[in-house]
Amino acid sequence: MSTINNLKIGVLGGGQLGKMFCIAASNLHLNTYILDRSADFPAGTVCSKFIEGNFKDYDDVYRFGQQVDVLTIEIEHVNTDALLQLEKEGKQIHPSPSALNIIKDKGLQKQFYKEHQLPTSSFELYDSKEAILDAVNTGKLSLPFVQKSRTAGYDGKGVVVIKTMEDLDKVLATASVVEPLVAIQKELAVIAARSPKGEVKTFPVVEMEFNPTANLVEYLFCPANISESQDKALHQLAAQIIETYDICGLLAIEFFLTTENEVLINEVAPRPHNSGHHTIDSAHTSQYEQHLRAILNLPLGNTENLQAAVMVNLLGEDGFKGAAQYTGLEDCLKIDGAHLHLYGKAETKPFRKMGHATVVDTDLQSAKRKAIHIKETLKIIASESK
Numbered sequence: 001m002s003t004i005n006n007l008k009i010g011v012l013g014g015g016q017l018g019k020m021f022c023i024a025a026s027n028l029h030l031n032t033y034i035l036d037r038s039a040d041f042p043a044g045t046v047c048s049k050f051i052e053g054n055f056k057d058y059d060d061v062y063r064f065g066q067q068v069d070v071l072t073i074e075i076e077h078v079n080t081d082a083l084l085q086l087e088k089e090g091k092q093i094h095p096s097p098s099a100l101n102i103i104k105d106k107g108l109q110k111q112f113y114k115e116h117q118l119p120t121s122s123f124e125l126y127d128s129k130e131a132i133l134d135a136v137n138t139g140k141l142s143l144p145f146v147q148k149s150r151t152a153g154y155d156g157k158g159v160v161v162i163k164t165m166e167d168l169d170k171v172l173a174t175a176s177v178v179e180p181l182v183a184i185q186k187e188l189a190v191i192a193a194r195s196p197k198g199e200v201k202t203f204p205v206v207e208m209e210f211n212p213t214a215n216l217v218e219y220l221f222c223p224a225n226i227s228e229s230q231d232k233a234l235h236q237l238a239a240q241i242i243e244t245y246d247i248c249g250l251l252a253i254e255f256f257l258t259t260e261n262e263v264l265i266n267e268v269a270p271r272p273h274n275s276g277h278h279t280i281d282s283a284h285t286s287q288y289e290q291h292l293r294a295i296l297n298l299p300l301g302n303t304e305n306l307q308a309a310v311m312v313n314l315l316g317e318d319g320f321k322g323a324a325q326y327t328g329l330e331d332c333l334k335i336d337g338a339h340l341h342l343y344g345k346a347e348t349k350p351f352r353k354m355g356h357a358t359v360v361d362t363d364l365q366s367a368k369r370k371a372i373h374i375k376e377t378l379k380i381i382a383s384e385s386k
């Protein structure tokens with residue numbers, strides 16, 4: 001007889017990832033506790049209990065952790081000191097706070113790959129804008145390069161591409177990682193899952209297409225259009241990375257496939273990820289259910305796709321800020337194979353992730369046409385413009 005139904009599963013963060021995780025947990029009739037600033041956030045309506053607080057605050061995280069049996073996250077930027085203390089007291093926490101401390105700092109992440117001889121681009125760490133400008137002036141750093149804030153970035157914020165001397169004005173005044181501009185052929189991602197008993201499974205490789213203005217994922221294609229040997233290599237590497245981090249739960253790994261066909265790790269996230277949304281509608285097991293199975297030490301589910309899938313992020317329309325309104329929804333609901341997921345964020349702003357749609361089809365090209373149609377039809381606006 002299983003006793004998991006009595007467990008209280010705590011999640012730090014109540015955004016869309018927390019929401020979809022709670023829905024998966026609810027299918028197994030499990031109790032989910034969410035910690036975030038407002039019960040109006042996406043997970044507020046679907047969790048068993050919402051606790052208002054700040055996941056960056058030591059006391060809020062510590063008190064929250066004491067109320068639950070297993071603790072996980074939907075965002076990396078949480079108070080890991082409180083998690084380390086809870087772990088010392090015997091709390092089950094996935095991912096481990098020590099792995100989280102590495103991952104939430106892009107500088108430590110890059111050092112980790114270097115130390116473990118995992119493939120990533122070369123890099124240097126800088127403490128300030130002045131140090132970067134100095135390195136350029138003395139010829140130690142050459143253009144073009146990409147600067148990434150070590151701790152403050154997400155969804156392309158905190159990342160700047162410096163190609164010309166004029167671009168140097170854009171250098172961010174923050175401790176950062178600086179990498180050469182990689183000649184990217186494709187951006188790919190693999191989500192790996194690992195349970196405490198050591199079972200590891202990986203989801204099919206996905207291919208991501210970015211919105212050039214917002215620098216965040218717009219479309220995602222599954223399966224990725226890559227060779228069999230590349231596919232095999234990526235699965236093996238993903239399994240090796242999750243083992244090396246010693247993480248239980250999910251680890252989403254973003255890769256660059258270079259124009260020279262080299263695979264480089266860009267960055268990882270130890271939690272459900274945007275690049276796995278489609279699994280809700282296209283795979284035997286969703287990433288959210290897999291995360292749950294992994295952190296509870298249950299058998300991991302089948303990760304295969306049932307159908308090809310295209311996921312499109314539904315972003316707040318540029319030029320609008322305020323109470324969200326959805327136009328074109330009914331038209332999109334008529335499309336065969338289209339699954340709409342709206343997160344319920346009260347306020348829209350330009351390029352904010354407000355929902356996503358997954359189109360499943362026997363044919364990837366047909367799914368892509370439908371996804372483009374959804375992108376053009378479903379608009380998230382506000383009554384006032386920005």
Ligand code: ADP
Nearest residue numbers: 146153154155156157159179180181182266267
């Ligand atoms: P975030 O954490 O905000 O997603 P990333 O480090 O993934 O930031 O960078 C965002 C995007 O910027 C990447 O998906 C890629 O398109 C581009 N990018 C990042 N690093 C490089 C690089 N070294 N060379 C070329 N493009 C890069």
